[in-house]
Amino acid sequence: xxxxxxLFPGIALAVAVVLAxxxxxxxxxxxxxxLVKFVNGSLPVDPASPxxxxxxxxxxxxxxxxxxxxxxxxxxxxxxxxxxNGTHIAFLLTWKDATQDAAKPGGLDVFPxxxxxxxxxxxxxxxxxxxxxxxxxxxxxxxxxGVGVENLVAGAGYGLSPQQREALGLQTTPTSPVELLPxxxxxxxxxxxxxxxAWYVVLIRPLGSVHPLMSSLADDFxxxxxxxxxxxxxxxxxxxxxxxxxxxxERRIFAAPQPTQPAPTTMTxxxxxxxxxxxxxxxxxxxxxxxxxxxxxVALLAVVAxxxxxxx
Amino acid sequence: xxVRAQISMVMNLDKCIGCHTCSVTCKNVWTNRPGAEYMWWxxxxxxxxxxxxxxxxxxxxxxxxxxxxxxxxxxRIEIKKxxxxxxxxxxxxxxxxxxxxxxxxxxxxxxxxxxxxxxxDGQPMDVSYGPNWNDDLAGTDLLLEDPNLDPLQKSIYAQxxxxxxxxxxxxxxxxxxxxxxxxxxxxAIYKREEDGIVLVDQSRCxxxxxxxxxxxxxxxxxxxxxxxxxxxxxCYPRIEAGQPTVCSLxxxxxxxxxxxxxxxxxxxxxxxxxxxxTRLVRRFIDEVLxxxxxPNIVSAARSAGIPDDWITAARRSPVYKMVKKWQVAFPLHxxxxxxxxxxxxxxxxxxxxxxxxxxxxxxxxxxxRVSELRIPIKYLASMFTAGDTALVEQAxxxxxxxxxxxxxxxxxxxxxxxxxxxxxAEAGLTEQDAEEMYRLFAIARYEDRFVIPTxxxxxxxxxxxKAGMAGLP
Numbered sequence: 214x215x216x217x218x219x220l221f222p223g224i225a226l227a228v229a230v231v232l233a234x235x236x237x238x239x240x241x242x243x244x245x246x247x248l249v250k251f252v253n254g255s256l257p258v259d260p261a262s263p264x265x266x267x268x269x270x271x272x273x274x275x276x277x278x279x280x281x282x283x284x285x286x287x288x289x290x291x292x293x294x295x296x297x298n299g300t301h302i303a304f305l306l307t308w309k310d311a312t313q314d315a316a317k318p319g320g321l322d323v324f325p326x327x328x329x330x331x332x333x334x335x336x337x338x339x340x341x342x343x344x345x346x347x348x349x350x351x352x353x354x355x356x357x358x359g360v361g362v363e364n365l366v367a368g369a370g371y372g373l374s375p376q377q378r379e380a381l382g383l384q385t386t387p388t389s390p391v392e393l394l395p396x397x398x399x400x401x402x403x404x405x406x407x408x409x410x411a412w413y414v415v416l417i418r419p420l421g422s423v424h425p426l427m428s429s430l431a432d433d434f435x436x437x438x439x440x441x442x443x444x445x446x447x448x449x450x451x452x453x454x455x456x457x458x459x460x461x462x463e464r465r466i467f468a469a470p471q472p473t474q475p476a477p478t479t480m481t482x483x484x485x486x487x488x489x490x491x492x493x494x495x496x497x498x499x500x501x502x503x504x505x506x507x508x509x510x511v512a513l514l515a516v517v518a519x520x521x522x523x524x525x
Numbered sequence: 526x527x528v529r530a531q532i533s534m535v536m537n538l539d540k541c542i543g544c545h546t547c548s549v550t551c552k553n554v555w556t557n558r559p560g561a562e563y564m565w566w567x568x569x570x571x572x573x574x575x576x577x578x579x580x581x582x583x584x585x586x587x588x589x590x591x592x593x594x595x596x597x598x599x600x601r602i603e604i605k606k607x608x609x610x611x612x613x614x615x616x617x618x619x620x621x622x623x624x625x626x627x628x629x630x631x632x633x634x635x636x637x638x639x640x641x642x643x644x645x646d647g648q649p650m651d652v653s654y655g656p657n658w659n660d661d662l663a664g665t666d667l668l669l670e671d672p673n674l675d676p677l678q679k680s681i682y683a684q685x686x687x688x689x690x691x692x693x694x695x696x697x698x699x700x701x702x703x704x705x706x707x708x709x710x711x712x713a714i715y716k717r718e719e720d721g722i723v724l725v726d727q728s729r730c731x732x733x734x735x736x737x738x739x740x741x742x743x744x745x746x747x748x749x750x751x752x753x754x755x756x757x758x759x760c761y762p763r764i765e766a767g768q769p770t771v772c773s774l775x776x777x778x779x780x781x782x783x784x785x786x787x788x789x790x791x792x793x794x795x796x797x798x799x800x801x802x803t804r805l806v807r808r809f810i811d812e813v814l815x816x817x818x819x820p821n822i823v824s825a826a827r828s829a830g831i832p833d834d835w836i837t838a839a840r841r842s843p844v845y846k847m848v849k850k851w852q853v854a855f856p857l858h859x860x861x862x863x864x865x866x867x868x869x870x871x872x873x874x875x876x877x878x879x880x881x882x883x884x885x886x887x888x889x890x891x892x893x894r895v896s897e898l899r900i901p902i903k904y905l906a907s908m909f910t911a912g913d914t915a916l917v918e919q920a921x922x923x924x925x926x927x928x929x930x931x932x933x934x935x936x937x938x939x940x941x942x943x944x945x946x947x948x949x950a951e952a953g954l955t956e957q958d959a960e961e962m963y964r965l966f967a968i969a970r971y972e973d974r975f976v977i978p979t980x981x982x983x984x985x986x987x988x989x990x991k992a993g994m995a996g997l998p
Binding site for chain 1: 563608609610616645646710711729749752
């Protein structure tokens with residue numbers, strides 16, 4: 214006798230298998246990370262400085278938007294190089310833009326060219342790529358031509374009580390999912406040059422965090438990027454974004470480099486091809502075997518449930 | 526039926542003397558700040574002319590307002606995929622004069638001159654355009670830029686220059702179907718539930734300027750200093766206290782009237798999507814705006830939470846009388862489909878003065894052919910009724926009938942009383958209407974012109990407001 218509910222165990226089984234497979238697939242995908250080179254002393258603020266390592270190209274895709282905004286279809290890239298000196302980290306972001314658009318007094322129809330770097334606040338798992346969620350916020354460095362640089366937090370706002378928000382130095386009522394961190398956390402410096410149809414923006418911030426909603430980059434970290442082309446009227450959601458890119462800090466190298474230590478050259482070989490991680494990269498901390506066990510358990514449960522139903 | 530109340534305004538253009546006191550007092554109260562120098566939340570335009578910003582009515586240029594796309598309302602910025610707001614050139618570069626020179630200059634043969642300097646960067650500049658540049662023949666050539674003039678009128682105007690003129694004061698229309706609100710991806714713009722005032726939440730605004738592009742009246746302005754957009758707030762702190770806006774209060778010609786209008790929020794989108802633009806005003810007045818004397822509407826208003834003092838105010842409202850009862854006031858450019866809640870009584874005087882013996886003439890003689898009028902009715906219809914000349918004509922007929930009636934009471938002219946009766950009958954007015962219209966248009970006192978109930982903050986205990994949300998969803 215055919216009963217429709219018998220279908221469910223089968224579906225559950227299929228889902229379980231897919232889930233297990235996904236778990237394995239996700240974890241076994243090994244991305245190469247961009248190496249954050251160690252430099253001794255002060256960090257370079259000049260984009261032409263020889264201290265910058267070879268940059269990695271991060272592909273950017275125009276964000277899909279809904280009415281009333283225009284869905285843009287454009288692919289571009291931003292080149293990323295990073296160095297650190299043990300206390301601070303510097304990013305060199307380079308991207309092509311045929312027109313220089315900077316905010317200016319009386320610039321009513323000027324939309325500034327801009328770039329952001331987005332970091333997960335929590336190390337537990339990667340946040341939602343589109344500016345985080347209430348549970349898992351992101352820390353954003355937002356640079357705009359002619360405006361300057363801001364250290365922002367996104368996603369956290371609506372998940373905090375007024376008391377918590379006050380303690381964090383935020384406005385008691387959130388007005389936006391993206392908020393400016395308090396003045397004490399505005400510790401990012403920016404140096405920008407527009408030359409030969411390209412922006413060169415150097416962003417420098419402390420490696421550690423100075424605010425609970427600011428990311429610490431003291432260990433390896435992930436980051437995502439976005440750029441705005443002001444001449445195309447890009448503002449707000451009209452932008453091109455990347456996926457998550459992994460960064461690995463080069464450990465401090467002392468005066469006499471020892472050949473026995475892992476040579477920096479071997480690492481630089483991997484840095485040139487940064488691949489982006491898809492949004493399905495859900496759980497970073499759960500090891501592969503756990504996923505297999507979970508998958509098998511779910512499958513077993515499904516089978517048992519199916520048998521129970523059939524017996525009835 | 527979903528009854529809401531809104532504080533709205535009527536401007537009687539017959540009485541506007543073009544003194545710009547409204548603009549200046551508004552500026553002194555609200556926009557004398559850095560980044561806001563070029564903004565005129567209230568401005569007065571001398572028409573015909575390009576207006577401010579230049580040619581704002583030309584939506585091929587600015588993409589403001591709504592249009593029908595396959596029968597459905599859509600923002601023009603969305604249809605055209607053009608989200609560009611106007612630039613400073615489209616408004617004007619604001620300037621002041623270097624008055625300091627008048628004091629500091631050493632004595633010479635010539636008088637010192639206070640040169641114009643830019644309010645943006647403080648540098649000397651040549652003034653080449655302003656917010657009402659065509660006024661007083663400063664830029665006569667620009668008159669023909671007026672989008673309301675059709676080619677024939679343009680050729681006539683080019684020949685005679687002064688064939689007609691009128692003033693048009695403009696504020697934010699606090700529309701029922703605001704396109705600025707619809708265009709904002711940040712939901713920073715909201716329409717207040719209690720009085721219909723449309724506001725930009727400065728803490729939510731991120732300066733994307735979609736609203737600036739989408740407002741067909743160009744009444745949202747971008748403040749380049751704060752990086753946010755702002756607009757006329759209908760002086761809401763004053764309105765809440767039962768006082769008129771600054772522009773209304775200081776109006777020298779006493780052309781402005783304020784009061785409550787009840788409207789049916791359920792009808793707004795349906796009427797705004799009316800396929801025939803010339804029917805927009807009629808349907809707006811008939812279907813969206815409600816009669817506060819109708820017991821069904823009063824009970825619906827009560828159940829919608831509108832307090833009794835507001836319903837009483839709606840009955841006394843001069844705006845209700847002019848817009849709904851007598852139908853002599855019309856919204857500005859209804860074809861933009863935002864259902865604006867500021868209304869204009871079309872000007873009559875320049876029409877009348879073209880006829881030597883107007884007051885003696887039969888009303889049918891005064892309006893024999895539209896093409897013979899000095900202010901072309903077509904021009905007014907293009908501005909206020911999306912081309913429906915019959916509506917403008919019937920309003921002007923009423924205004925002139927009241928004049929003839931009042932004249933018959935004061936002037937002993939043989940046969941005038943009969944003419945007045947005939948004029949009233951033709952305009953569809955009773956003597957009582959005429960008396961009331963005369964009182965309101967000619968000798969109204971402060972409390973007749975401004976019937977503004979105080980705002981009892983009746984929404985203050987609603988938890989969703991405490992959570993930081995306000996306005997219509």
